[in-house]
Amino acid sequence: MLSKERCAGGGGGGERGDEEEEEMVEEWMKNARAWCVGWIVKTNAGFRFSLKTAYVAVTYLDRFLARRCVDRDKEWALQLLSVACLSLAAKVEERRPPRLPEFKLDMYDCASLMRMELLVLTTLKWQMITETPFSYLNCFTAKFRHDERKAIVLRAIE
């Protein structure tokens, strides 16, 4: 399923003419990502996690998808991937991360979810970076007038 390591660099390859096929894959990946992001944001809100947790989860997702792709007929893997990214982000960011069954996914058992967590972790080479633009927001706004700060923050996190 998620087997294909993206042929990194690809060198002089790509002489094949199936651009159309490539476009379709790209389109599918775009939709897949959008679906995952949607699920993460929605679920993040359901758990009342901080916005940063969702942001971190999405960076994990993007970094994962930059290295691997999900085959087109494996939609179910997207669900699993989204849970793994959010679960990992919550463990790093939140004081009380949910246990796996709290994600209420009847289709998958905890063992599969953990496998997916592991796959994400190894794909990200265990770099759990959680620095986001938010970290710099405070430094940045400190340069502005006191009464303007709040508006800037609100606009930035929109």
Added chain:
Amino acid sequence: MDGEEAPPGALNLADYAPAGARTVDCFRRIRKIGEGTYGEVFEAMDIITGERAALKKIKLDDGKEGFPRQILREIKLLKKLDHENIIRLKEIVVSPGTAHGAGGSDDYMYRGDIYMVFEYMDHDLKKVLHHSTPSQVKYYMEQLLKGLHYCHVNNVLHRDIKGANLLISGGGKLLKLADFGLARPFTRDGSFTNHVITLWYRPPELLLGATNYAEAVDIWSVGCIFAEFLLRKPLFPGRTEQEQLSKIFELCGFPNEENWPGVSKLPLYKTIRPTTPTKRRLRDIFHNFDSHAVDLIDRMLILNPTERISAHDALCAAYFITKM
């Protein structure tokens, strides 16, 4: 490429380790060194480079937590810290797993485990804590404080400084902080659990129930270790939290609003009562030692955490400037 298809819900085990990732098969086990909370530690040798390493096995129990949060945080911290006095996490390897799905009583010893690969260190500080020469002590203390200062500058509290977590190598020349299992990043306004740090090295603010604490908790532990080096026995060997507090107060005096503003608001302050009005007499038990060393210990073991010396200031203390 996939081989057989994995049904929905069960991930394809062949994908356990991404292509190119190293597995535990790259190491030859030599012996078991110890046992941690999350699993065993082995001495091993990298088959390709011949380098020795310590492999910490992370038990994954297929439980409801998924990948253990504590390990995740430890890995995240260790990846961020890069200092000669902090143990280096070289890599993380997974067991190759089997392609035959879960269950089954195959005799594959590594199945489904994660290993943290650390640089190999000869032994821990506990071993030499009670018989080191003054010059060795100074050398260890300096390295300990350098490593800790680096952590603190990077907003990381170690929260479990003790002999067993300080590793020695290079014939007693090199000391490194290890076991960041309890460590965590801190912010000025954060509040944490106070069930950290082994009892003997636990500072008074934690024993009194503080949940808002900072770098000073680690310094207290360093002070206890420093004192133990000189005395060649533990400074405050309490058996219960109550006893631990009384041993501390016996030497450091009883805390009050005067010497420690805010102490009476700590959750457990009301449960303690001064037996006799005790005065600080910590220095009295060190009358035969290097006065610079005693000065420094005295400043590390100040009850009020905000007055306790910082790792940076400790490194500038006269003790480290003077020769033996």
